[in-house]
Amino acid sequence: MINPLPSSTEVCIVGAGPSGLACALGLAARQIPFVIVDALEVGHNSSRAVLMQASALEALGTLHPLLPEELVSVGIQSKTLTTIDLQERIVFRLRMTDIAAYTKYAFSLLIPQHRVEHRMREYVQGGGNNIHWNKRVTDVKEVDEGSQYELRFESGEVLTARYVVAADGSKSFLRSFAGIRFIDPYTKKEAGPGKNDLSFVVADVLFASPLPSNVPRDGLQMMIGAGGVVLTAPMLGEGSAGAPPQNNNLFRLYLGVPDTPPRSPDAAYLQAILDARGPGSHSKLHPVPQIAKVLDSSRYRTRPALVDRYRTSMAPAGGQGMNMGICDGIELAQAIDEHRRSAFNAEKSGTTHDAVQIMDAYSTHRRSVAAQVIDMVESMTQVEKGGRGWGAYLRVTVLWAVFKLPFANCVFAWKISGLGHAKKT
Ligand SMILES: Cc1cc2nc3c(=O)[nH]c(=O)nc-3n(C[C@H](O)[C@H](O)[C@H](O)COP(=O)(O)OP(=O)(O)OC[C@H]3O[C@@H](n4cnc5c(N)ncnc54)[C@H](O)[C@@H]3O)c2cc1C
Structure with a gap:
């Protein structure tokens, strides 16, 4: 009441x-x-x-x-955050486990x-x-x-x-x-629409089985390249009638798009992006994951504002x-x-x-x-x-080199975790 x-x-x-x-x-x-x-x-x-x-x-x-x-x-405990390029080579893999000395939540929770x-x-x-x-x-x-x-x-x-x-x-x-x-x-x-705004689509989808192995079910993966990011985040589905949540090919997709996308993109729109620049799109080793059902989808624009x-x-x-x-x-x-x-x-x-x-x-x-x-x-x-050209290439190469250093990995994982921002009492 x-x-x-x-x-x-x-x-x-x-x-x-x-x-x-x-x-x-x-x-x-x-x-x-x-x-x-x-x-x-x-x-x-x-x-x-x-x-x-x-x-x-x-x-x-x-x-x-x-x-x-x-x-x-x-x-889902994403112990690593992985970034790959269109050829599915690892650009860098951030190990959240490196902050285990500071928290029992040494992961990003999906x-x-x-x-x-x-x-x-x-x-x-x-x-x-x-x-x-x-x-x-x-x-x-x-x-x-x-x-x-x-x-x-x-x-x-x-x-x-x-x-x-x-x-x-x-x-x-x-x-x-x-x-x-x-x-x-x-x-x-004053924050408002500008040329640096990013458009992207967010969708909750069920992928068809079998799920290709280049789409991890236990962690977040970001694919970068010309055209924008393709991010796959696995989620647990609702368990039926009080059962625990199930890992059943449910994913949240964040797809960077160059133009204004439809208000609520459908399966065909989303699949076309995956076919063009998603996992499997540029490699002969794995097929592109197929969308069986779209549960929810919307579009967003982002800009920094404080x-x-x-x-x-x-x-x-x-x-x-x-x-x-x-x-x-x-x-x-x-x-x-x-x-x-x-x-x-x-x-x-x-x-x-x-x-x-x-x-x-x-x-x-x-x-x-x-x-x-x-x-x-x-x-x-x-x-x-992502993008083409020397600027993008250099950014990625520097990151690849930096993340080889365990100290740099730990510092970045610490930053992402936000633990350093707690108020000192
Ligand atoms: C696509 C997308 C992906 C994101 N991914 C992440 C992520 O992975 N991790 C992360 O940490 N953050 C993420 N964010 C950001 C996150 O969603 C927001 O920062 C968060 O929702 C902000 O929470 P809030 O409570 O401040 O505001 P909101 O969630 O926006 O809540 C504000 C509430 O105020 C109510 N309200 C508004 N005006 C009035 C009024 N006049 N009277 C009464 N009620 C009112 C609204 O109805 C609403 O319920 C993402 C955002 C987007 C759009």
Whole structure:
């Protein structure tokens, strides 16, 4: 039974995606009252993230030790991330196992985003908190001399909250309300359509059996070459009637495309790309995998963008957006907790509390993490683009040489894992 939306709360989290849910878990763990709302009927189920890194698993584990274990049990542990060229020669193979000394999650977990969100929602609701769906925030204003916010919903309700968490995604309404700009970190201009945007197609497909052996079922593989990336990420399918998830040729494909693809590409469109530049397309050793069924498909454009401040997103390369969102959300819950305590102590002792400093520290830290991640993702996107010519050849040769060095491999695996970004306490 869903309780109606209350008229006031301490914290209102707008958006029940991974960032909002992570913040909700963090607040619940600290027993801070909150309300979480989302404009959707119920959570996302479109094909988006598939890679979860150690940093997000570790961060969730600080709140609920069983949660990461449960996610791991319904995902595939990709112990290596392999990049091959059109002739299927290994360009480089990143060994995530090299970070085993620092984490028990020394792999990238291949798990669809909707499954991660589903489990996080169960934990939020298990703690006795409703998620209020179908609640689109349409207006926000400061009230009570700036000590509260008043949020108005499309459905007519009004809610006041002391803190508002803008976890409402890359097209955030709240960000605009707060006057926070979304800027291209390289041009420093407002992020918007540009010539460096990448178009790609994401599709969940079932491949026909037998699956050719050049399409690994236990790890992520990225094929680069002229025309764009072909990335295959195996996933476990839903097990029938309570059975554990099955490894049944279910794959998420990320296909770079030079032009604007159809809104929801069909099997023929996807197969044509695989035939032209997928595994088996340029080798006589293996056939091209055949698509038996398309379960879901959509198109995306990506561009780097960073908010100019975190108080008051991302290309899929590197699998970082959802991970960062989860870590942002958990760290924000911690900052809100510190902020409340500081205000309480100041009131008790009759001193002034430095409201701005705590939130600024959060903003500075998370923004610097985001900037570093964008740099890494941009470098990886250059590799993904492939292409012909000396530039592309040199990039690949340098990477091939660098990844021969165990130290370089370990450093890069550490970067991808996001473990170095955790807040120092
Ligand atoms: C194709 C693709 C592949 C990706 N692959 C990866 C990957 O492998 N690994 C990875 O880590 N990341 C990946 N990402 C990025 C990841 O999907 C996003 O970074 C992540 O979803 C961001 O989470 P979020 O909670 O911040 O926002 P969202 O997931 O966008 O959630 C925002 C929520 O806010 C709600 N909302 C919006 N406006 C309002 C409003 N006015 N009122 C109420 N609710 C509102 C929305 O309905 C939505 O539910 C990928 C993204 C794409 C597009």
